[in-house]
Amino acid sequence: MGRTPHIVSDVMTQTVVAVGRDARFKEIVETMAQWKVSALPVLEGEGRVIGVVSEADLLPKEEYRGSDPERLEQLRRLDDTRKASALTAGELMTTPAFTVHAGATIAQAARMMAHASVKRLPVVDAAGMLQGIVSRADLLKVFLRSDEELAEEIRRDIIRHVFAVAHEDMQVTVENGVAMLSGHMSNTSLIPLAARLIRAVEGVVDVTFDVTGPTPVGARSAHTSSPEAGADLTGRA
Known part of the structure; x- marks a missing residue:
């Protein structure tokens, strides 16, 4: 296409x-x-x-x-x-x-x-x-769009314009239509928004996350006991 x-x-x-x-x-x-x-x-x-x-x-x-x-x-x-x-x-x-x-x-x-x-x-x-x-x-x-085409659109239209992180801080990969975001996200409370935006990309089957960043207020991480420590947030949003 x-x-x-x-x-x-x-x-x-x-x-x-x-x-x-x-x-x-x-x-x-x-x-x-x-x-x-x-x-x-x-x-x-x-x-x-x-x-x-x-x-x-x-x-x-x-x-x-x-x-x-x-x-x-x-x-x-x-x-x-x-x-x-x-x-x-x-x-x-x-x-x-x-x-x-x-x-x-x-x-x-x-x-x-x-x-x-x-x-x-x-x-x-x-x-x-x-x-x-x-x-x-x-x-x-x-759903015939290539994984490479989907990944490029996610980087260009979502990561670069929505999230206040350097482009190289976030890695976007797509396999069989399933997008994965990995790397450091300075504001992890934006994960639900990211999930909605990425799922709205035509051809995306699903989205998963493997990111690190501050634990959102009120949230607990399996890898940290305090909101001030870095969190490892993985899985589907």
Whole structure:
């Protein structure tokens, strides 16, 4: 990745296959098979997203083939029984579609997917026009960043600007996405803040500390019996 990914536009797929409201059932299935996708945005006019049609929307056609569900079952699964007789994308689609803006953070998109229980989100502008699509796999791309890239960002954007210590006093290493800070920290009460900032770096899996410094007021160390003595603070924050 050329630059640090922070927002949806950094990881989304810009080339999107979509269908119109009047697309027929078989056309939808053929399009999914051709492009190897499991869902398609449904567009209206110049490209405004009005819904999404997925494999789950298509399956009732096969599920209810040759069967006549009992009345109670029909009432309990009214939406599915309706889709079993649907013929077009407009009749099959889930609407309104769950969408996300290109400027949303990757974390916001992940929370939206979890809340809506969907695997992908159409990316739209302020007018609801389709700009791209972002999937779970796209959001996980941040964890493909190299350990060296993560370590450099932590040094550049956190250690140098947040902590009042010389750059060489703190060592930053990253292994398999887990960051470790080691060395001397003049103000160990900043460890919780450091942990939050480092965990916020896209691609970091976790953070641990192996630092020495003054014991925070009210804290006790296994290596010292008084707050005035130096403390050895190790582990996760």
